[in-house]
Amino acid sequence: MRLIGYRTLAIGLMFGVATGLVAPIQRTIGATLVSEPQSIPAQERSSILLARDVSPEELEGTWEITDGETPDDNDYEGTVEINSVRDTSNLYNLSWETSTGDYTGLGFLEGDRLLVGYGLNEDIYGVALYKINNNGTLEGRWSYSEADGAVGTEMALGGLRDRLEGDYKVEGTDPGNPDSAYNGLLRINKVDDVYQVSWNIEDQVLLGVGLRVDDWLIVGWGAGDSFAVMDYEIDGDKAKGRSAMSGEGDTGKEKLRRED
Numbered sequence: 001m002r003l004i005g006y007r008t009l010a011i012g013l014m015f016g017v018a019t020g021l022v023a024p025i026q027r028t029i030g031a032t033l034v035s036e037p038q039s040i041p042a043q044e045r046s047s048i049l050l051a052r053d054v055s056p057e058e059l060e061g062t063w064e065i066t067d068g069e070t071p072d073d074n075d076y077e078g079t080v081e082i083n084s085v086r087d088t089s090n091l092y093n094l095s096w097e098t099s100t101g102d103y104t105g106l107g108f109l110e111g112d113r114l115l116v117g118y119g120l121n122e123d124i125y126g127v128a129l130y131k132i133n134n135n136g137t138l139e140g141r142w143s144y145s146e147a148d149g150a151v152g153t154e155m156a157l158g159g160l161r162d163r164l165e166g167d168y169k170v171e172g173t174d175p176g177n178p179d180s181a182y183n184g185l186l187r188i189n190k191v192d193d194v195y196q197v198s199w200n201i202e203d204q205v206l207l208g209v210g211l212r213v214d215d216w217l218i219v220g221w222g223a224g225d226s227f228a229v230m231d232y233e234i235d236g237d238k239a240k241g242r243s244a245m246s247g248e249g250d251t252g253k254e255k256l257r258r259e260d
Helices: none
Strands: 061-069 075-085 091-098 101-110 113-119 125-132 138-144 152-157 166-174 177-191 194-201 204-213 216-222 227-235 238-245 252-258
Touching (some): 091 113, 101 125, 101 216, 101 227, 113 204, 113 216, 125 152, 152 177, 194 216, 204 227, 204 238, 227 252
Antiparallel strands (some): 061 075, 061 252, 075 091, 091 101, 113 125, 125 216, 138 152, 166 177, 177 194, 204 216, 238 252
């Protein structure tokens, strides 16, 4: 993915992982973390393919946060407003008003899961959702806060069979412009229950944080270093979420109840 009209050289260090990918802008800071293949933890397994599809009418509206805890163990409360974006791409806008701050995000609805990337005081943030294939490829779609609801595509090639972590070559299209084309590199590392992600696309280096949900990887990303990701499981008028933030290896939680 890339930010059209922006030059981003956001090379950083997250948990000792060097996020620059190739010369001339690659930097090596500390040791590169290499994760061994692991079985999928229980909290990452789900039944999206068997889940009941949630309709926009069930999802849209105001939800009360009945129990919230950030990945760094701060309790919070507030509300989340959820609204669909356009009528074709399964994309939703989210707006949080909480005791720890106000945030906005974008999420894709798959079955009964709303898979969200959001910004923490970021003007520019995005969401990427990848389908994890058994042959070492990832099929993705993505959008960002300046794309006006349009969705791009991305294919990641060259990964190892049955292993998500590693280096990939990517090729994709920009949101709203299927005739466009870009290519670059994608790196995925795992730290505890959280995936740290970086892209090197032409003259841009972008960072992301991800969660695995069955055969999906949901990533929140940004041009800076303050972004987050959320996996909501919707159950009628209630929902429960699992979150991760840039710079944190632990996950948070969020429980919602739909307001009348």
